[in-house]
Amino acid sequence: MFLNGKLLEEVRKKKPLVHHITNWVTIYDCANVTRAIGALPVMAHAIEEVEEMQAISSALVLNIGTLTTELVESMKLAAKKANAERHPVVLDAVGVGATALRTDKAFELLDSVHIDIVKGNQSEIAKLAGADVLTRGVESSDVEGDMLTLAKKLAEKYGSTVIVTGKHDIVASPKKAFLVKNGHPMLGEFVGTGCMAASILGCFAAVESDHTTASAAALSCYGVAAELAAKEASAPAAFKLKFFDEIHGLEAETVSKMQNVEGLQ
Amino acid sequence: MFLNGKLLEEVRKKKPLVHHITNWVTIYDCANVTRAIGALPVMAHAIEEVEEMQAISSALVLNIGTLTTELVESMKLAAKKANAERHPVVLDAVGVGATALRTDKAFELLDSVHIDIVKGNQSEIAKLAGADVLTRGVESSDVEGDMLTLAKKLAEKYGSTVIVTGKHDIVASPKKAFLVKNGHPMLGEFVGTGCMAASILGCFAAVESDHTTASAAALSCYGVAAELAAKEASAPAAFKLKFFDEIHGLEAETVSKMQNVEGLQ
Amino acid sequence: MFLNGKLLEEVRKKKPLVHHITNWVTIYDCANVTRAIGALPVMAHAIEEVEEMQAISSALVLNIGTLTTELVESMKLAAKKANAERHPVVLDAVGVGATALRTDKAFELLDSVHIDIVKGNQSEIAKLAGADVLTRGVESSDVEGDMLTLAKKLAEKYGSTVIVTGKHDIVASPKKAFLVKNGHPMLGEFVGTGCMAASILGCFAAVESDHTTASAAALSCYGVAAELAAKEASAPAAFKLKFFDEIHGLEAETVSKMQNVEGLQ
Numbered sequence: 001m002f003l004n005g006k007l008l009e010e011v012r013k014k015k016p017l018v019h020h021i022t023n024w025v026t027i028y029d030c031a032n033v034t035r036a037i038g039a040l041p042v043m044a045h046a047i048e049e050v051e052e053m054q055a056i057s058s059a060l061v062l063n064i065g066t067l068t069t070e071l072v073e074s075m076k077l078a079a080k081k082a083n084a085e086r087h088p089v090v091l092d093a094v095g096v097g098a099t100a101l102r103t104d105k106a107f108e109l110l111d112s113v114h115i116d117i118v119k120g121n122q123s124e125i126a127k128l129a130g131a132d133v134l135t136r137g138v139e140s141s142d143v144e145g146d147m148l149t150l151a152k153k154l155a156e157k158y159g160s161t162v163i164v165t166g167k168h169d170i171v172a173s174p175k176k177a178f179l180v181k182n183g184h185p186m187l188g189e190f191v192g193t194g195c196m197a198a199s200i201l202g203c204f205a206a207v208e209s210d211h212t213t214a215s216a217a218a219l220s221c222y223g224v225a226a227e228l229a230a231k232e233a234s235a236p237a238a239f240k241l242k243f244f245d246e247i248h249g250l251e252a253e254t255v256s257k258m259q260n261v262e263g264l265q
Numbered sequence: 266m267f268l269n270g271k272l273l274e275e276v277r278k279k280k281p282l283v284h285h286i287t288n289w290v291t292i293y294d295c296a297n298v299t300r301a302i303g304a305l306p307v308m309a310h311a312i313e314e315v316e317e318m319q320a321i322s323s324a325l326v327l328n329i330g331t332l333t334t335e336l337v338e339s340m341k342l343a344a345k346k347a348n349a350e351r352h353p354v355v356l357d358a359v360g361v362g363a364t365a366l367r368t369d370k371a372f373e374l375l376d377s378v379h380i381d382i383v384k385g386n387q388s389e390i391a392k393l394a395g396a397d398v399l400t401r402g403v404e405s406s407d408v409e410g411d412m413l414t415l416a417k418k419l420a421e422k423y424g425s426t427v428i429v430t431g432k433h434d435i436v437a438s439p440k441k442a443f444l445v446k447n448g449h450p451m452l453g454e455f456v457g458t459g460c461m462a463a464s465i466l467g468c469f470a471a472v473e474s475d476h477t478t479a480s481a482a483a484l485s486c487y488g489v490a491a492e493l494a495a496k497e498a499s500a501p502a503a504f505k506l507k508f509f510d511e512i513h514g515l516e517a518e519t520v521s522k523m524q525n526v527e528g529l530q
Numbered sequence: 531m532f533l534n535g536k537l538l539e540e541v542r543k544k545k546p547l548v549h550h551i552t553n554w555v556t557i558y559d560c561a562n563v564t565r566a567i568g569a570l571p572v573m574a575h576a577i578e579e580v581e582e583m584q585a586i587s588s589a590l591v592l593n594i595g596t597l598t599t600e601l602v603e604s605m606k607l608a609a610k611k612a613n614a615e616r617h618p619v620v621l622d623a624v625g626v627g628a629t630a631l632r633t634d635k636a637f638e639l640l641d642s643v644h645i646d647i648v649k650g651n652q653s654e655i656a657k658l659a660g661a662d663v664l665t666r667g668v669e670s671s672d673v674e675g676d677m678l679t680l681a682k683k684l685a686e687k688y689g690s691t692v693i694v695t696g697k698h699d700i701v702a703s704p705k706k707a708f709l710v711k712n713g714h715p716m717l718g719e720f721v722g723t724g725c726m727a728a729s730i731l732g733c734f735a736a737v738e739s740d741h742t743t744a745s746a747a748a749l750s751c752y753g754v755a756a757e758l759a760a761k762e763a764s765a766p767a768a769f770k771l772k773f774f775d776e777i778h779g780l781e782a783e784t785v786s787k788m789q790n791v792e793g794l795q
Contacts, residue, residue, distance in 0.1 A: 025292050025308050027555050032721045036766065041721065042625070043555050046598045049631035056628060068311045095307070098321060101314040189513070191297045191306065235510035236301065245765035248719070290557050290573050333576045360572070363586060364579035454778070456562045456571065500775035501566065 004217035004259050005252030007208055012038035016058035016206035018199065019082075021045050021075045023065030023094065026192035030061070033196040036247040037221075039203040045071060050078040059087050059206035061198050062109065064102055065094040072105045079113035088205035088214075089113065092198035093120040097127035110158055116211050118154065119163040119198055122147055129154040148172060148264060161211045163201070165194060169219050170264070173212040177264040180216055182223025187243075189236040197222055216261050224258045225250050269482035269524050270517030272473055277303035281323035281471035283464065284347075286310050286340045288330030288359065291457035295326070298461040301512040302486075304468040310336060315343040324352050324471035326463050327374065329367055330359040337370045344378035353470035353479075354378065357463040358385040362392035375423055381476050383419065384428040384463055387412055394419040413437060413529060426476045428466070430459060434484045435529070438477040442529040445481055447488025454501040462487055481526050489523045490515050534747035534789050535782030537738055542568035546588035546736035548729065549612075551575050551605050553595030553624065556722035560591070563726040566777040567751070569733040575601060580608040589617050589736035591728050592639065594632055595624040602635045609643035618735035618744075619643065622728040623650040627657035640688055646741050648684065649693040649728055652677055659684040678702060678794060691741045693731070695724060699749045700794070703742040707794040710746055712753025717773075719766040727752055746791050754788045755780050 017040045022030050027043060034041035044053040047070075054060060060082040062075045082089045091109060095102045106128060109115060120128065129150035151162040151172035164170040169180040187193040197219065204218035205211045228250075229242035282305045287295050292308060299306035309318040312335075319325060325347040327340045347354045356374060360367045371393060374380060385393065394415040416427040416437035429435040434445040452458040462484065469483035470476045493515075494507035547570045552560050557573060564571035574583040577600075584590060590612040592605045612619045621639060625632045636658060639645060650658065659680035681692040681702035694700040699710040717723040727749065734748035735741045758780075759772035 023308075024289050024554050025296050028293065028558065028721065031555050035719070035721050042628075043553075043596055044625070044629070045596060046631055048599065049629035052629040052631075066308055066310060069313065095309070098307075099309070099314040099317040101311055101317075189300070190509075191293065191300050236513055237506045237509035241506065241767045241771065244720075244767035248766055288573075289554050290561050293558065331573055331575060334578065360574070363572075364574070364582040366576055366579040366582075454565070455774075456558065456565050501778055502771045502774035506771065 004220045004261070005255035007204055007214060007217040008221050008250060008255055009252050010207040011203050014207050015040055016203060017042055017056065018059045018061060018202045018206060019044065019054055019057035019078065020061045020063070020199065021050065021071065021078055022061065022063035022195065025065060026195040029192040029196050030199045032244065033247060034199045034203060036244050037200055037203050039206070041199070045074045047074050047077060050074045051081040054078045054081040054087065055085060057087060059090070059202040061090045061092070061202040063092040063094055063195055063198060064105060065092070065195065067102065067105055072108065075109060076112055079109065079115070083114045088116040088202065088211055090117045090119065090198050090202045090205065091115045092195060093118060093124045093128060094194070096120060096124040103127060115158060115160050117161045117163065117201055117205060117215055118158070119165065119201065121165050121194070125154060125162060125164045126150050148177060152177065161215050163215055163219070165197065171212055171216045171219065176212055178212070178216040179262045179264055180219040180223060181260040181262065182220045182227060182258065184223070184226040184230040186230050186236060186239045187226050190240050220259045220261050221250060221255050222247070224255050227258065269485045269526070270520035272469055272479060272482040273486050273515060273520055274517050275472040276468050279472050280305055281468060282307055282321065283324045283326060283467045283471060284309065284319055284322035284343065285326045285328070285464065286315065286336065286343055287326065287328040287460065290330060291460040294457040294461050295464045297509065298512060299464045299468060301509050302465055302468050304471070306464070310339045312339050312342060315339045316346040319343045319346040319352065320350060322352060324355070324467040326355045326357070326467040328357040328359055328460055328463060329370060330357070330460065332367065332370055337373065340374060341377055344374065344380070348379050353381040353467065353476055355382040355384065355463050355467045355470065356380045357460060358383060358389045358393060359459070361385060361389040368392060380423060380425050382426045382428065382466055382470060382480055383423070384430065384466065386430050386459070390419060390427060390429045391415050413442060417442065426480050428480055428484070430462065436477055436481045436484065441477055443477070443481040444527045444529055445484040445488060446525040446527065447485045447492060447523065449488070449491040449495040451495050451501060451504045452491050455505055485524045485526050486515060486520050487512070489520050492523065534750045534791070535785035537734055537744060537747040538751050538780060538785055539782050540737040541733050544737050545570055546733060547572055547586065548589045548591060548732045548736060549574065549584055549587035549608065550591045550593070550729065551580065551601065551608055552591065552593040552725065555595060556725040559722040559726050560729045562774065563777060564729045564733060566774050567730055567733050569736070571729070575604045577604050577607060580604045581611040584608045584611040584617065585615060587617060589732040590619045591622070591732040592620065593622040593624055593725055593728060594635060595622070595725065597632065597635055602638065605639060606642055609639065609645070613644045618646040618732065618741055620647040620649065620728050620732045620735065621645045622725060623648060623654045623658060624724070626650060626654040633657060645688060645690050647691045647693065647731055647735060647745055648688070649695065649731065651695050651724070655684060655692060655694045656680050678707060682707065691745050693745055693749070695727065701742055701746045701749065706742055708742070708746040709792040709794055710749040710753060711790040711792065712750045712757060712788065714753070714756040714760045716760050716766060716769045717756050720770050750789045750791050751780060751785050752777070754785050757788065758784070
């Protein structure tokens with residue numbers, strides 16, 4: 001059985017400091033969702049301080065949604081420190097495939113530091129795995145082929161946990177894989193839910209060294225909170241407010257009861 | 266008769282990708298309102314990728330609210346690409362007249378690329394049209410003279426549609442003009458409603474090549490949503506939440522019934 | 531007796547323009563809370579325009595939450611102008627002690643311009659006052675020693691009003707000190723409340739030249755609004771919405787009735 005609720009309790013008990021170098025669109029929501037789940041956020045991107053800030057943190061969340069060359073240099077420096085300190089590093093590969101800069105920089109990150117958890121939508125992960133696809137902005141186009149196969153291929157190449165978001169989320173490592181079925185279509189009706197999921201991944205990976213298990217737990221908890229919020233609100237802005245409060249008030253027991261995660265081979 | 270509701274349906278059917286190079290204060294709300302109306306937002310400002318991102322988008326929204334020289338270079342490059350691709354370009358002239366940098370950069374944009382829709386408050390548009398006024402931050406001071414005349418003058422000079430926001434919004438092109446009377450005073454009680462209106466202008470201009478008509482429709486829909494939200498909430502934060510959900514759920518029929526737009530000569 | 535309600539009315543009457551050079555996480559909330567209390571926000575950080583923007587403003591709020599070396603240069607330039615114009619300057623010393631960059635830049639600001647109001651949590655203020663402490667990200671660790679003594683020491687060194695936030699907020703100048711007991715634990719359950727408090731300090735200092743009195747009034751009003759919001763909402767996101775609307779609708783009479791401020795020697 002999955003112990004997603006137990007990991008949620010660990011997050012709240014340990015309150016890990018999760019360092020983000022992220023985009024300027026959803027940066028507040030990323031910080032706030034980290035706080036809501038029970039961890040502590042810190043956002044610092046100046047090249048002079050990212051290593052020091054990483055040293056006092058417990059995880060690193062990178063998001064290339066509004067990347068610049070300069071920002072990626074800070075990401076690399078922080079990630080190297082995180083690798084040295086054995087802090088998990090999450091990369092949200094926003095818009096890979098949409099522009100050469102994003103694709104190049106994502107590979108530069110993957111090739112120069114160890115990324116523990118790579119997250120993207122179908123077209124982003126397919127691009128990183130070497131499949132030939134087109135990304136339309138930050139929205140995924142339909143992608144041919146078996147996403148699990150692509151995710152496993154990418155996971156093997158970099159020794160990472162790979163997450164493919166969609167109606168159901170695939171969580172794949174070289175050795176095992178899960179399908180997280182928790183969630184709600186309302187998460188697609190406003191901006192920032194993908195970015196916030198990456199923050200939650202950072203929180204859980206900070207307290208559980210099996211990052212594949214931690215990722216499945218994180219996405220399941222996140223999805224359960226969405227299901228609960230959807231019972232109370234039927235429009236996106238009202239839903240978003242309830243969603244934050246459901247994350248904040250989420251109980252381990254509820255997660256255990258509502259978790260909908262399948263093992264994949 | 267105006268077909269504002271029909272254009273709203275077009276936005277939702279075509280889901281245009283609207284590229285923003287905007288300010289860091291309201292960037293989330295701009296992205297989110299684009300999503301709420303039924304289009305797709307993308308925010309990218311790195312000089313290396315703005316052209317490529319523009320190429321896969323359908324409109325460009327520029328906002329100089331927290332401009333830097335570097336950011337304006339990215340704006341110019343993106344706008345040139347938008348011009349070449351015949352994507353409409355919206356410029357929200359935030360704070361023109363308040364500092365020399367803002368005034369200079371707004372003129373630099375107007376003189377070096379084609380801006381399809383220029384939007385500002387009374388003092389900003391007056392300044393761009395050559396009238397002598399003072400802007401106090403982002404709030405408009407009272408401006409002498411006929412704003413319609415100034416808007417028409419500016420529209421003729423640059424071949425643009427010019428929008429003057431206020432209690433009622435003027436939409437003027439060299440050939441025609443409208444007064445959009447939809448809206449609600451509550452829009453002035455919190456931060457970001459002007460910036461979000463520019464995003465909505467981008468969404469509508471992406472699906473209707475008559476940008477003057479598209480602008481009137483966009484502002485009318487936006488104002489109708491505000492009127493609906495004001496029926497449900499009487500304080501700014503509660504109103505803002507309802508406003509997003511009214512934009513999201515806005516029906517063409519409601520717009521047709523509630524639109525309050527006059528033709529001006 | 532304290533005249534906190536009266537100062538609130540002054541803010542609303544004079545509607546001071548409060549210039550911020552702040553962090554990218556909570557920048558929207560800082561702008562919006564300034565608007566909610568009845569003042570006007572402007573956010574401008576380009577080195578070319580900060581002096582000009584300051585000249586037309588009435589206060590300056592600096593926040594080093596996501597500082598860069600470049601941004602601090604803009605802060606110094608704006609602060610010098612503010613000093614020359616006799617506009618109050620507020621510094622929110624976010625994360626001082628967490629990294630050398632933050633500590634160094636905070637001292638650089640304190641040593642090169644006059645800061646009228648310095649605000650921090652216990653560990654940030656202790657660090658600035660020369661006590662030996664560790665900051666864990668933006669969250670305060672427990673600090674030994676009498677915070678009031680440290681605050682007074684810092685206040686004397688720089689001729690500033692010093693604010694130590696916590697369960698109760700200390701407001702200290704070389705000559706007098708207050709303990710502001712208004713507030714609610716819910717303010718600690720979401721991101722941005724410290725940053726927003728600095729904005730409110732800027733609004734009140736803009737209308738009252740006794741910055742110690744102005745600070746106590748600002749924090750009292752802010753805390754009263756929190757107490758009112760907590761009566762209506764028991765989860766952080768719902769609370770945050772109500773909090774903004776309580777700030778917006780706050781009446782001087784309510785403040786006078788609910789203010790809980792003690793004089794300290």
